[in-house]
Amino acid sequence: EPEVTQTPSHQVTQMGQEVILRCVPISNHLYFYWYRQILGQKVEFLVSFYNNEISEKSEIFDDQFSVERPDGSNFTLKIRSTKLEDSAMYFCASSEGGLGANQPQHFGDGTRLSIL
Protein backbone atom coordinates (compact mmCIF):
# COMPACT_ATOMS: atom_id res chain seq x y z
CA GLU A 1 0.00 0.00 0.00
CA PRO A 2 1.38 3.46 -0.89
CA GLU A 3 2.71 5.45 2.05
CA VAL A 4 3.64 8.99 2.95
CA THR A 5 7.33 9.07 3.84
CA GLN A 6 9.03 11.68 5.97
CA THR A 7 12.69 12.46 6.54
CA PRO A 8 14.48 12.73 8.84
CA SER A 9 12.77 10.80 11.60
CA HIS A 10 14.48 12.97 14.22
CA GLN A 11 16.00 16.42 13.78
CA VAL A 12 17.93 18.23 16.48
CA THR A 13 18.56 21.92 15.84
CA GLN A 14 19.89 24.90 17.76
CA MET A 15 17.42 27.66 18.54
CA GLY A 16 17.46 30.32 15.84
CA GLN A 17 18.57 27.97 13.12
CA GLU A 18 16.58 27.16 10.02
CA VAL A 19 15.21 23.67 9.57
CA ILE A 20 13.62 21.91 6.60
CA LEU A 21 11.39 18.91 7.08
CA ARG A 22 10.83 16.74 4.05
CA CYS A 23 7.91 14.63 2.91
CA VAL A 24 7.09 12.49 -0.10
CA PRO A 25 3.29 12.31 -0.39
CA ILE A 26 1.43 9.46 -2.06
CA SER A 27 2.00 9.88 -5.78
CA ASN A 28 -1.54 10.42 -7.11
CA HIS A 29 -2.64 12.66 -4.26
CA LEU A 30 -3.45 16.30 -4.87
CA TYR A 31 -3.74 17.80 -1.38
CA PHE A 32 -0.84 18.06 1.04
CA TYR A 33 -0.79 19.01 4.69
CA TRP A 34 1.40 19.61 7.67
CA TYR A 35 0.27 19.00 11.23
CA ARG A 36 2.16 19.06 14.47
CA GLN A 37 1.81 17.34 17.81
CA ILE A 38 3.51 18.81 20.84
CA LEU A 39 4.35 16.10 23.34
CA GLY A 40 1.23 15.03 25.22
CA GLN A 41 -1.06 17.37 23.31
CA LYS A 42 -3.46 17.06 20.43
CA VAL A 43 -2.60 17.00 16.76
CA GLU A 44 -2.87 20.53 15.33
CA PHE A 45 -3.33 21.62 11.75
CA LEU A 46 -0.67 23.89 10.30
CA VAL A 47 -1.25 24.27 6.57
CA SER A 48 -2.82 22.71 3.50
CA PHE A 49 -1.41 23.00 -0.01
CA TYR A 50 -3.14 22.45 -3.32
CA ASN A 51 -2.29 23.33 -6.90
CA ASN A 52 1.07 24.79 -5.84
CA GLU A 53 -0.32 27.23 -3.35
CA ILE A 54 -1.45 27.37 0.26
CA SER A 55 -5.20 26.73 0.47
CA GLU A 56 -5.55 27.15 4.22
CA LYS A 57 -3.32 27.87 7.18
CA SER A 58 -3.74 28.09 10.92
CA GLU A 59 -2.71 30.82 13.34
CA ILE A 60 0.34 28.74 14.22
CA PHE A 61 1.61 29.02 10.64
CA ASP A 62 3.14 32.49 10.92
CA ASP A 63 5.85 34.16 8.85
CA GLN A 64 8.50 31.84 10.26
CA PHE A 65 6.92 28.92 8.41
CA SER A 66 6.83 28.22 4.70
CA VAL A 67 5.97 25.26 2.50
CA GLU A 68 7.15 24.31 -0.92
CA ARG A 69 6.73 21.60 -3.49
CA PRO A 70 10.09 21.96 -5.21
CA ASP A 71 9.55 19.11 -7.64
CA GLY A 72 6.90 16.56 -8.55
CA SER A 73 7.39 14.41 -5.49
CA ASN A 74 8.67 16.32 -2.45
CA PHE A 75 6.74 18.58 -0.11
CA THR A 76 8.75 20.55 2.44
CA LEU A 77 8.11 22.56 5.58
CA LYS A 78 10.67 25.22 6.44
CA ILE A 79 10.96 26.93 9.79
CA ARG A 80 13.14 29.99 9.31
CA SER A 81 14.32 30.74 12.83
CA THR A 82 13.39 28.00 15.23
CA LYS A 83 12.16 28.63 18.75
CA LEU A 84 12.09 26.28 21.73
CA GLU A 85 8.31 26.03 21.41
CA ASP A 86 8.66 24.62 17.89
CA SER A 87 9.78 21.34 19.45
CA ALA A 88 7.13 18.84 18.41
CA MET A 89 6.37 15.90 16.15
CA TYR A 90 5.58 17.16 12.67
CA PHE A 91 3.34 15.06 10.48
CA CYS A 92 2.92 15.33 6.75
CA ALA A 93 -0.29 14.06 5.17
CA SER A 94 -1.80 13.82 1.72
CA SER A 95 -5.21 13.10 0.24
CA GLU A 96 -6.90 12.60 -3.10
CA GLY A 97 -9.48 14.84 -4.59
CA GLY A 98 -10.26 18.51 -4.91
CA LEU A 99 -11.92 21.08 -2.70
CA GLY A 100 -14.64 19.64 -0.48
CA ALA A 101 -13.70 16.05 -1.21
CA ASN A 102 -14.34 13.48 1.49
CA GLN A 103 -11.19 11.46 1.07
CA PRO A 104 -9.22 10.58 4.19
CA GLN A 105 -5.83 12.08 4.80
CA HIS A 106 -2.94 9.64 4.96
CA PHE A 107 -0.18 10.46 7.39
CA GLY A 108 3.53 9.81 7.49
CA ASP A 109 5.32 8.58 10.59
CA GLY A 110 6.45 12.08 11.47
CA THR A 111 9.65 13.99 12.14
CA ARG A 112 10.47 14.63 15.75
CA LEU A 113 11.94 18.14 15.92
CA SER A 114 13.96 18.98 19.02
CA ILE A 115 15.10 22.57 19.49
CA LEU A 116 17.99 23.09 21.91
Add this chain to the structure above:
Amino acid sequence: AQSVAQPEDQVNVAEGNPLTVKCTYSVSGNPYLFWYVQYPNRGLQFLLKYITGDNLVKGSYGFEAEFNKSQTSFHLKKPSALVSDSALYFCAVRDRNTGFQKLVFGTGTRLLVSP
Protein backbone atom coordinates in the same frame (compact mmCIF):
# COMPACT_ATOMS: atom_id res chain seq x y z
CA ALA B 1 -15.44 26.82 14.71
CA GLN B 2 -15.02 23.08 14.66
CA SER B 3 -14.14 21.09 17.76
CA VAL B 4 -13.94 17.51 18.93
CA ALA B 5 -14.19 16.18 22.47
CA GLN B 6 -12.91 12.82 23.60
CA PRO B 7 -13.99 12.72 27.23
CA GLU B 8 -11.89 9.75 28.30
CA ASP B 9 -8.11 9.95 28.49
CA GLN B 10 -7.92 6.19 28.80
CA VAL B 11 -10.21 3.23 28.29
CA ASN B 12 -9.38 -0.13 29.82
CA VAL B 13 -10.97 -3.31 28.55
CA ALA B 14 -10.25 -7.02 28.82
CA GLU B 15 -9.43 -8.96 25.70
CA GLY B 16 -12.54 -10.43 24.12
CA ASN B 17 -14.85 -7.81 25.60
CA PRO B 18 -16.54 -5.11 23.54
CA LEU B 19 -14.97 -1.68 23.51
CA THR B 20 -16.28 1.83 23.00
CA VAL B 21 -14.23 4.99 22.59
CA LYS B 22 -16.34 8.11 22.81
CA CYS B 23 -16.27 11.18 20.58
CA THR B 24 -18.54 14.20 20.30
CA TYR B 25 -18.11 16.97 17.79
CA SER B 26 -19.19 20.51 17.01
CA VAL B 27 -19.36 22.05 13.54
CA SER B 28 -21.42 24.84 12.07
CA GLY B 29 -22.49 22.77 9.08
CA ASN B 30 -22.54 19.06 8.30
CA PRO B 31 -19.57 16.97 9.36
CA TYR B 32 -17.17 14.60 7.81
CA LEU B 33 -15.98 12.42 10.69
CA PHE B 34 -12.90 10.24 10.94
CA TRP B 35 -11.17 7.91 13.36
CA TYR B 36 -7.42 7.44 13.36
CA VAL B 37 -5.17 5.18 15.41
CA GLN B 38 -1.61 5.95 16.46
CA TYR B 39 0.84 3.26 17.52
CA PRO B 40 4.05 4.23 19.37
CA ASN B 41 6.50 6.19 17.21
CA ARG B 42 4.19 5.98 14.21
CA GLY B 43 1.94 8.36 12.34
CA LEU B 44 -1.84 8.41 12.39
CA GLN B 45 -3.40 5.51 10.58
CA PHE B 46 -6.85 5.95 9.05
CA LEU B 47 -9.51 3.58 10.48
CA LEU B 48 -12.85 4.73 9.13
CA LYS B 49 -14.94 7.69 8.06
CA TYR B 50 -18.51 8.90 8.05
CA ILE B 51 -19.52 10.94 5.03
CA THR B 52 -23.22 10.38 4.51
CA GLY B 53 -25.79 7.60 4.46
CA ASP B 54 -25.81 4.70 6.88
CA ASN B 55 -25.11 5.84 10.43
CA LEU B 56 -23.09 2.73 11.18
CA VAL B 57 -19.80 2.68 9.32
CA LYS B 58 -17.35 -0.17 9.23
CA GLY B 59 -13.62 0.22 8.99
CA SER B 60 -10.30 -1.54 9.31
CA TYR B 61 -9.44 -4.28 11.83
CA GLY B 62 -13.07 -4.94 12.80
CA PHE B 63 -13.73 -1.42 14.07
CA GLU B 64 -16.99 0.37 13.45
CA ALA B 65 -18.46 3.70 14.48
CA GLU B 66 -21.95 5.01 14.91
CA PHE B 67 -22.88 8.51 13.80
CA ASN B 68 -25.62 10.11 15.90
CA LYS B 69 -26.63 13.51 14.59
CA SER B 70 -28.94 14.43 17.45
CA GLN B 71 -26.23 13.71 20.02
CA THR B 72 -23.43 14.99 17.77
CA SER B 73 -21.50 11.84 18.55
CA PHE B 74 -19.35 9.41 16.61
CA HIS B 75 -18.32 6.66 19.01
CA LEU B 76 -15.82 4.03 17.95
CA LYS B 77 -16.71 0.43 18.73
CA LYS B 78 -15.44 -3.09 18.37
CA PRO B 79 -17.34 -6.22 19.42
CA SER B 80 -14.31 -8.11 20.71
CA ALA B 81 -11.10 -6.32 21.72
CA LEU B 82 -7.62 -7.65 21.02
CA VAL B 83 -4.44 -6.90 22.97
CA SER B 84 -3.00 -5.59 19.71
CA ASP B 85 -5.74 -2.91 19.63
CA SER B 86 -3.93 -1.12 22.46
CA ALA B 87 -2.99 2.29 21.02
CA LEU B 88 -3.95 5.95 20.97
CA TYR B 89 -7.18 6.73 19.13
CA PHE B 90 -8.08 10.10 17.66
CA CYS B 91 -11.44 11.33 16.45
CA ALA B 92 -11.39 14.12 13.86
CA VAL B 93 -13.94 16.31 12.13
CA ARG B 94 -14.06 18.39 9.00
CA ASP B 95 -16.87 20.80 8.17
CA ARG B 96 -18.03 19.83 4.69
CA ASN B 97 -19.81 23.13 4.18
CA THR B 98 -16.71 25.30 4.46
CA GLY B 99 -14.83 23.51 1.72
CA PHE B 100 -11.68 23.61 3.81
CA GLN B 101 -9.67 20.46 4.12
CA LYS B 102 -8.19 20.77 7.60
CA LEU B 103 -8.95 18.11 10.14
CA VAL B 104 -9.65 19.13 13.73
CA PHE B 105 -8.62 16.41 16.15
CA GLY B 106 -9.68 15.48 19.64
CA THR B 107 -7.13 15.07 22.39
CA GLY B 108 -6.98 11.32 21.92
CA THR B 109 -7.99 8.33 24.01
CA ARG B 110 -5.52 5.69 25.04
CA LEU B 111 -7.01 2.22 24.73
CA LEU B 112 -5.45 -0.45 26.91
CA VAL B 113 -6.57 -4.01 26.28
CA SER B 114 -5.46 -6.46 28.94
CA PRO B 115 -4.94 -10.18 28.26
